[in-house]
Amino acid sequence: MKRYIVKRVGFAAISLVLLSVTIFLLVRLTGDPTVLLVEPGASQADMEAIRKQFGLDRPLWVQYGHFVSSLVRGDLGHSFYYRTPVLELYLSRLPSSLLLASAAMAFSLVIGIPTGIIAAVRVNQWWDSAGKVFALLGLSLPSFWVGLLLILFFSVYLGWLPSSGSGTAAHLLMPAFALGWYFAAAHMRLTRSSMLDVLGSEYVKLARLKGLPEALVIGKHAFKNALIPVLTLAGINLVIMVNVAVVVETVFAWPGIGRLLYEGIAFRDFPVVQATVILNGAMVVVVSLLVDILYAVIDPRIRFAR
Amino acid sequence: MTRSGRRDVLRVCSLLLALVVVAAVASRADAQGGRSEAPAGQMTWAVHFSLAPTFFDPAETPGIITPFLVLYALHDGLVKPMPGKPQAGSLAESWSVSADGLVYEFVLRPGVKFHNGDPVTTEDVKFSFDRYKGAGATIMKARMAAVEVVDQQRIRFRLKQPWADFMTFFGTPATGAAWIVPKKYVEQVGDEGFKKAPVGAGPYRFVAFKPGVELILEAHEDYWRKTPAVKTLVLRHIPDESTRLAALKRGEVDVAYSITGPLAEEVKRSPGLALAPTYFTFTTWLVSTDKWDSKSPWHDRRVRRAANLAIDRAGINNAVYLGLSKLAHSFIPQGMEYFWAPPPYLFDAKAAKRLLVEAGYPNGFDAGDLTGDTIYGVAIGEPVANYLQQVGIRVRLRPMERVAFFKEYGEKKLSGVIFSGSGAPGNAPTRLEQYAVTGGRYTYGAYPDVDGLFTEQVNEMNPRVRQQILHKMQQLIHEKVMFGPVIEPAFLNGVGPRLEVHGLGLVANHAYSAPYEDLRLRKP
């Protein structure tokens, strides 16, 4: 077990290192990074100062060292538009993003899991088809289009819900639905196939042979085991949601990280763009690691597989 | 005492009593009349651009009116435009010019305090001028011999030579040099600290700023002019036009800035909402950065003329501004002093195509990027690109957020065609200086004869001679087709039902709600 964790942490660390190298190189590949790191329109003197400060006149590996040491110290640069450290901006917007992602996740699980189970158990032909249609649409419709349609219908025509911003539960409904539908479909699919796997397993066959009532077989044994992969996937999906929410946040003017990234681009505020990408990537790496470890804790077979 | 005598005494006493009562009531009313009731309520604006902390500091005004949205609330100036008065003394009670035109003396209004309680003194005025580095700073400081503090109330600005435009530069939003910040506080917290927690002498004080989201201000009850009626001001950043309208319709905001085209029509149609256009000296125009390159198609004057003839200005006006704007045939606004009216460009796509064929581009040409800001560059720039496309001049629209756009524009980083615009106040010479003459902040190239004329008029004190020179300059610019003027936009805003005084259009040539201390909510 310990070996497994150590191995996984090692891989995660390597991934983070590679992530930083990737961003580092990409910024420099496109030309003089000083231009991207100072305010658009800085004077020659300013650029020289920044060059010295970031050691951009030193060899590449020294620069990289400096870059990493700043990252580790939590210095992700300063937004030139807002004059505040980017980390501060990022952290101030993170709660909104997490709120949206959590609401969307709740929606996707509440809809996805039951529909998946019902589809697997094939209680009702109608339900199964409806579920398939729902899943298919969810995986095919762009979330931002769904958002636009929701605004058109519920805000413009019916006037029931506010079309943008945040603050009340009413503000949360449409963005959460638009963001969550895709994942509801994904969770439904996974629940279904996971459920089917479990229902076909030796364990369940044995329970049936023993004569246990069907409801107990499904409800108690199959359900719990089928849920494990779904929940662990949900964990990583939460982080993915925070990232994918970029467009939903733009449509609904939701003040989250996605909007921060978008504004960073619009203002040519490069430190914000760079830092958001790094932080988002790091979040994904860390959560994958946690999910992998959790998965291994729950299911011992995994530890010995790879 | 006789009976009649007693009656007399009674009459006198009751008269005296009445007088006393009247006097008492009158004095009470007097005491109340100076300061009205405590500020109450909240007014919210949906602002179309993101407020940058540079807007909180008058030292960095970049020559556009945008920061004055905030400056009119947080700060106050020696002289600033007010309703009915283009140059009203604010922090300055009065000012005078010496006979030789070299010395401008300002007398400060006594007893005025900054938000933190520090008194406003002439030291602060000198400090503010010295630290000013925004638009026009170079010119003003070059012409300033000295700024002399005479005493606590009086300060003198001594010029090197008489300068007719001094008050235009100093006393209007052409620059922010006359807006006063507290010296002690700024020195204490530094420039960056000041932008995080600004302190000024304006009618509203800073409460909170969430970058990219909103700015919250609260009434400064001891403001010298009057106590503001509205307690809290919220300036909320909503970049998307339809989202601004939605917020207005739902009552989430009271004023929505910049609503155009079909959404403006929607405002007119909606009960309870009103469309309130404001006008200011604002023109938009096209300028090519590579007309100086002999290999570029734009080098040929016929091509530039063709571009001008290809644009249906009236069509754009009707579509985007419901016909409320004015057509522009010069890059200088019609209302400005020393404006010369050029012969209008008529919309004639056929003539435009003919000119292009003559110039050797029968199939048009690829003109690169059309860079503009996200508001006007899109609202007007897109239809313009559409018209240019129709005659074969193919451009790719590249909108940039406003502050980023002006920075790159000013640092000469843009290429291709620029969709430019300026709402900066001033007069024809200030515009010419910034955009058409060598050395100007946004000048991408100039002509020596035009430059020569500019130098001539700068020192000219005789207004009639000066006007002649300036008119000649504008004529030359028109003949050389230096620019492609498009429209003088009206600024259309949506106003909700809660407001009694929304402040739009009160201050001439100012786009936004002002003066903030005069705004009122309707009594419920």
Added chain:
Amino acid sequence: MNGSRAAVLTAAGRLRSFRSEGFPTIPMSILGGLLFVAIFANVLAPHDPEVGSLGDRFRPPVWQQGGSEKFLLGTDHLGRDVLSRLIFGARVSIVVGFTAVLVAGVLGTGLGILSGYLGGWVDQVIMRITDTWLALPALTFAIFLAAVVGPSEMNIVIILGSVYWTRYARVIRGEVLSLKERDFVRLAIVAGCSKRTIMKRHILPNVLNSAIVLGTLMLGVVVVTEAALSFLGVGVPPPKPAWGLMLADGKKGMMAGYWWLTVLPGCCIMFMVLSANLLGDWLRVKLDPQLRQL
């Protein structure tokens, strides 16, 4: 009763319940139709998609009051014909979509084969890179790249290709790992074939199936990502029509009731992605049941 229930849940039953047996005619015809439209856009489109007349702006589709036969699906804010823009937009979506999938596929399959067959440090290096790039959220990374290199059609293809190749690499590598143990590969090694020959003539043809299935599944994702990039303003630059851009423009007219500017382009995206997904699902079941885990 238990028996019949159990029968439904066997492996065969699972496969049958997954998708209907028949050839997916509707998705194929939709995709084929879009391809046709994209190729013959110049002929099919009634108007120039990039130019319009302001006087014709905001016309509703022909069946609504105010619509005209000249503009069957209405016009946008500049008077441009929506139908023509949708048609040319198909070209952008198809070209960008197919090319990006091709780039990602070639790169990912190639690296997947190398990684799976050669093993050792090559494998480790490629896998770690894949891990990292999988960690970078695709959309965020694409936005970042577009901001850094600047948007243009070619750049978007490169960006999308470089963001999505990792999905291929992972899957193909897995395939190759199991293929390596197969007899015909072992025979080839014994016979003395060079590694390159084996990879080219034995491994590659056998992973093509998976690559193709993955390709159809990725097509939907790529098209949506391209639409998202255009919507955010970092996709194909205007005035070139792209469905995502049309959605962004259409948002402005929503509050005024101009529904066709948002609903129609979105429907196009939906049909294309839906068809790609259905096709991919069918292919997956048909060609390689093992890929069910995708």
